[in-house]
Amino acid sequence: MSKQTIAVFGEALVDDFITEQVVGGAPFNVARNLAAFGVATLMVTRIGADKNGARICDEFTRFGMSEAALQVDEREATGCVVVERNADGHRFIILPDQAYDYVETAPALAALAAAQPQVIYFGTMAQRHEQSRGTLRTMLEASNAQRYLDLNVREGQVTERIAHESLKLADIVKVNEDELKDLFRWYTHTEPADMQDACQTLMRTFGLQGLIVTLGERGAMYFSAEGEVIANHDSHAPEHIVDTVGAGDAFSAVFLFGQSQGWPLPLTMARANAFAGAICGISGAVPADISFYTPWIKSWGAVS
Numbered sequence: 001m002s003k004q005t006i007a008v009f010g011e012a013l014v015d016d017f018i019t020e021q022v023v024g025g026a027p028f029n030v031a032r033n034l035a036a037f038g039v040a041t042l043m044v045t046r047i048g049a050d051k052n053g054a055r056i057c058d059e060f061t062r063f064g065m066s067e068a069a070l071q072v073d074e075r076e077a078t079g080c081v082v083v084e085r086n087a088d089g090h091r092f093i094i095l096p097d098q099a100y101d102y103v104e105t106a107p108a109l110a111a112l113a114a115a116q117p118q119v120i121y122f123g124t125m126a127q128r129h130e131q132s133r134g135t136l137r138t139m140l141e142a143s144n145a146q147r148y149l150d151l152n153v154r155e156g157q158v159t160e161r162i163a164h165e166s167l168k169l170a171d172i173v174k175v176n177e178d179e180l181k182d183l184f185r186w187y188t189h190t191e192p193a194d195m196q197d198a199c200q201t202l203m204r205t206f207g208l209q210g211l212i213v214t215l216g217e218r219g220a221m222y223f224s225a226e227g228e229v230i231a232n233h234d235s236h237a238p239e240h241i242v243d244t245v246g247a248g249d250a251f252s253a254v255f256l257f258g259q260s261q262g263w264p265l266p267l268t269m270a271r272a273n274a275f276a277g278a279i280c281g282i283s284g285a286v287p288a289d290i291s292f293y294t295p296w297i298k299s300w301g302a303v304s
Contacts (some may be wrong), residue, residue, distance in 0.1 A: 005040040007069075007145065009136050010126040011100040012045040013061075014052040021052065022284055023059050025079065025100070026123055026152060029246050029285040033253030035063040036286075036293040039260060042115045044108050044139070046071040046099045046132075050221030052078035055100070062290070069111035073099040094125075094157055101129035108135050109142055110183055119256060120145045120300035124158040124166055128179065133162070140169055146259075147171045150252055153179050160186055160188075167206040174212040175254055181265040199223045212255065219273050222265060232269040246285025251276040 010027030031043040037232035043065055051073055060067055079098035084091045103126070120143060127133040140147060149170035151163060163186070167173060175183065183202055184192055192198030198210050203225055208241065213224040219233040251272045258268030275296060279285070287293070 004024055004119075005042055005115045005117040006034055006256055006260065007042040007044060007106055007112060007115060007120045007143075008034070009044045009103075009120060009122040009139065011079050011098075012043065012047060012056045013081060013098065013100065014055060015083050017080050017083050021055065023055050024081070024246075024285055026125065026150060026249050028056070028059070029249035030150070030253045030256075031065065032059060032063045032286050033108065033250055034257060035065045036290060037253070037257045037297060040115075041065055042069050042111060042117055044069040044103065045126075046073050046076075046101075046112065048073050048076055048078035048099045050078055052080060066115075069106060069108060071099075071105075073102055076102055085215065087184055094154065097129075100126050101132050103135045105135040105138050108139055108271040112143060116147050117143070118260065119148055121148045121150065121256065122166070123150045124152050124162055125154060125167065127162050128157050128250045130266055137169070147274075148252070148256060149173045150248070151175045151183075152181050154175075155183050157186070167208070170206070170208060171210055172210040172212065173206075174214065174248070174255070176214045176248060177216070180213055196223065196229060200227065212251075214251055214276070217277075220251065220269055222269055230265050230269055232266070233269065233271045234270065234273060241280045243280065243283060247276040247279050249285055251278040 008027045008031040010026035011025040013025040015022045016023045028043065028045065029042050035041045047056050053072065068081065076097060076099040079100045080095050082093040084093065120140060122136055127136060129260065147170045149166050151166065151173055152158065153163060184198055187205055188198055188201055203211055203223065209225050212220060214220045219231065222230040254272035254275045255268055258271060
């Protein structure tokens with residue numbers, strides 16, 4: 001097991017497909033993947049005292065995760081996203097006022113102090129309400145951990161202001177191509193002629209150490225504050241793509257795992273890219289069978 005603890009802050013929720021309910025939430029996907037790789041993972045979230053909350057608790061058990069920072073809300077419901085399938089794919093109805101909007105500060109700080117994580121992963125979705133947003137900021141101020149932001153721009157849920165504040169708080173940021181275009185539109189106000197120069201401008205603006213841009217089947221790129229660019233364009237798309245749900249979360253988990261193991265950045269990028277591709281070959285964001293992780297762990301060598 002990795003000696004380093006990684007804290008993950010954000011939503012654990014249930015995607016309701018009407019015919020079935022699937023546990024999700026980008027931070028919880030990352031946390032479950034990390035736990036499966038043997039990383040001590042502190043998931044900071046809040047669920048309701050309801051059936052969906054029990055589903056999430058079952059996942060904590062299945063992945064052997066600590067519940068030290070799991071809060072239970074007696075009033076608000078466990079987070080839920082209604083997913084409607086249509087001819088164009090899926091439409092997501094993200095419900096307001098869910099338990100993950102109300103993460104309390106004091107118990108979160110106590111769990112953080114006990115765990116002393118080396119990294120804090122956070123997203124933007126769980127910052128839509130001032131309560132959870134305030135708790136996250138207090139956690140970041142109280143810790144010297146590296147701050148990894150998975151920027152998720154969702155219309156009607158994440159404002160430009162939240163994105164801006166999150167970028168100022170982060171050390172390393174991961175975005176996909178669409179989200180990068182949003183950042184260019186907001187902060188460079190141009191369609192950049194040179195992607196590398198534009199990314200360096202963004203990094204200087206927000207004082208970032210690193211910027212990761214995922215490119216789907218075309219791999220991913222890492223831009224460092226020193227001007228280094230590490231690209232991995234190997235295509236790891238399976239012959240039959242089941243869905244791309246959770247691919248970005250899988251990438252983040254392996255990137256953070258690689259950091260905790262001291263892998264060189266090019267190797268970390270390659271392995272994160274490969275694992276994200278494999279996730280596209282299964283249904284859902286995380287495997288139904290934990291044994292899915294075994295060959296990956298074996299091929300990467302003994303966990304230090």
